[in-house]
Amino acid sequence: MEQTHKHENPDGTVVYHTHAPGEAHVHSDGTVHTHAHGHGHYHHHENTKAVLNRLSRAIGHLESIKRMVEDGRDCSEVLIQLSAVKSAINNTGKVILEDHIKHCLVDAIESGDMEAIEELNKAIDRFIK
Numbered sequence: 001m002e003q004t005h006k007h008e009n010p011d012g013t014v015v016y017h018t019h020a021p022g023e024a025h026v027h028s029d030g031t032v033h034t035h036a037h038g039h040g041h042y043h044h045h046e047n048t049k050a051v052l053n054r055l056s057r058a059i060g061h062l063e064s065i066k067r068m069v070e071d072g073r074d075c076s077e078v079l080i081q082l083s084a085v086k087s088a089i090n091n092t093g094k095v096i097l098e099d100h101i102k103h104c105l106v107d108a109i110e111s112g113d114m115e116a117i118e119e120l121n122k123a124i125d126r127f128i129k
Contacts, residue, residue: 047099054092061085093127 065081100120108116 047095058088
């Protein structure tokens with residue numbers, strides 16, 4: 001079943017387009033996204049590259065903390081570094097959440113997909129614990 005989706009471009013213009021779930025759509029700026037409604041929702045997000053870079057940095061930071069522990073570094077130094085990684089991961093989660101709200105949740109509300117809204121509520125509950 002085809003659905004119409006509304007997207008706001010970075011320049012503030014609003015674009016409506018219709019396509020089937022799972023079908024790719026290419027924006028005028030070259031970005032590509034798809035929608036899947038029903039069993040799950042997936043969408044190419046504008047911040048994917050930034051999120052992947054943040055996660056790679058956090059992974060590298062964790063690996064260096066592991067070496068600190070292996071080398072017998074002071075516990076307080078390790079705890080400070082772990083705190084920095086936790087903060088980085090939380091900030092990455094905020095970027096993902098913001099992107100999700102701007103795109104996926106707007107689409108879910110417009111299409112009346114209450115399951116997607118409930119899934120977001122559950123994810124937020126898990127994220128903030």
